[in-house]
Amino acid sequence: MQLKSLVLSGFKSFADKTEINFSDGLTGIVGPNGSGKSNITEAIRWAMGEQSAKSLRGERMPDIIFAGTDLRPQLNRAEVTLNFDNSDQYLPQEPANVMITRRLFRNGDSEFYLNQKSCRLKDIVNLFMDSGLGRESFSIISQGRVEAIFNSKPEDRRNIIEEAAGVLKYKQQKKKAQSELDQTDDNLNRVADIVHELQ
Ligand code: ATP
Secondary structure (H helix, E strand, O other): OEEEEEEEEOEOOEOOOEEEEOOOOOOOOOOOOOOOHHHHHHHHHHHOOOOOOHHHOOOOHHHHEOOOOOOOOOOOEEEEEEEEEOOOOOOOOOOOEEEEEEEEEOOOOEEEEEOOEEEOHHHHHHHHOOOOOOOOOOOOOOOOHHHHHHHOOHHHHHHHHHHHHOOHHHHHHHHHHHHHHHHHHHHHHHHHHHHHHHO
């Protein structure tokens, strides 16, 4: 699977609609300090479901919306679209071209689209979970992250390895099943109490 293009509009320093096409092989993005190179990788992470404003160098999520300059007023909406070539069926349930879009309004409302159909954040997160491309994966390593990974706790490092190995999804399903079992146990205990009272 390959990221073919990225379309940003109103995202951080990219006020105007900007399309970046990625060709085969290695792509390098160069530019002066503060020109928006990191904003590009943050846009990719954000569209793929990043939920932490801090990890996008903001305080609140609306901080990712173009904040305006002396010459230009702020915008009220940020939008990022990613187009993937999935012809190798890396995401097995998805078509040959996968398009995801995330939109955020200054009032906090957000919208997500998978192949142009409205969906939930959870659908996007699940789509990439265990693909090695998830928002916590090491497919995007931002400045300082290498050091942070070296200095992280063994459990945190293990989570990264588990995502790469594809077991995280099953661990989460197990956790959900366990909590349903616990709830069923509680219900059974309650029924037993009632039966006992009635006898
Ligand atoms: P460096 O090479 O120093 O790491 P860079 O090319 O990676 O820089 P970024 O950190 O991506 O640059 O971009 C920083 C720029 O983005 C700053 O000029 C900052 O003012 C601008 N910026 C960040 N958030 C917003 C926003 N919400 N609205 C407008 N501009 C923003």
